[in-house]
Amino acid sequence: MFKAARWRTEKNKIKVVFKLKFQATQVPELGWETMIVALVPMDSRKPTVRSEKAAVIKGSCHWVNPIYETVKLTKDPKTEKINEKVYRFLVIADGSAKADFVGEVTIDLAYYAEALKPSVISLPFKASNSEAILHVTIQRMQADAEGRAFDQNGETNIPEQQKKMTSQLDISNTEQGSNFRRTNVNPIEVRANLL
Structure with a gap:
């Protein structure tokens, strides 16, 4: 009885990696x-x-290297809609004397969890006296395949169907006398990296 409820909650968890690039203007x-x-x-x-x-x-700031953020999201089991996951993007400046808070923007990353192409968002700073704008490029790098679940520590569990297919392939290769060696490559990760 309790296992079924736990299984449903695990199935509704999604882990997504976002690539984020920034530029501030004005x-x-x-x-x-x-x-x-x-x-x-x-x-x-x-x-x-x-x-x-x-x-x-000259009033502009461009970050050359992107940052990567892994976000754990949940889906509502009834509506299949991804629940919001709002992040604050704080911009802090270093001057000759001390660090200053420039401003912040807020973005719901859950909105971009299913995006296929990079999105560019330009938002004015909140809590700031300036007219500075933060341009954020959000790109989903990978997402879990359907049917993949997470345990309480955030570690992934391989679905039973994939375990069965792998064992059937091993049996088939053994019966045919195949010289192929089995490697520890996860086909779901390979597919996600190709996207």
């Missing part, structure tokens, strides 16, 4: 030399990832 020239972006989930209030420092040049 940055006021207040002596800021570099800026960083920190991602903070609304439900935890602690930064999960920070960008490297990027130089502020």
Whole structure:
């Protein structure tokens, strides 16, 4: 009785990796030399990832390297809709004297969990006296295949159907006298990397 309920909740969890690139424009020239972006989930209030420092040049700041954020999402079992997962993107500037809070934007990453192409969003800073704009490119890198579940630690469990197929392939190769060696490659991960 309890196993069925637990199985349903595990099946509704999705793990998605996002690639995020940033650019800030219309940055006021207040002596800021570099800026960083920190991602903070609304439900935890602690930064999960920070960008490297990027130089502020003529009112613009471009981060060369993207950052990657792994997000655990849940689906509503009745509506099949992904529940929201809002992140705060905090922009902090380093000047010659001290660090300053420039502003923030909020984005619901669950909205982009099923996106096939990168999306570019341009949002003005909240809680800021400037007219600076943060441009964010959001790209989903991988998502779980249907039927894949997570345990309580966030580790993935291989579905029973995949285990059966793998064992049947091993039996078939043994019966045919195949010289192929079995490797530890997960076909779901390979397919996700090809997308």
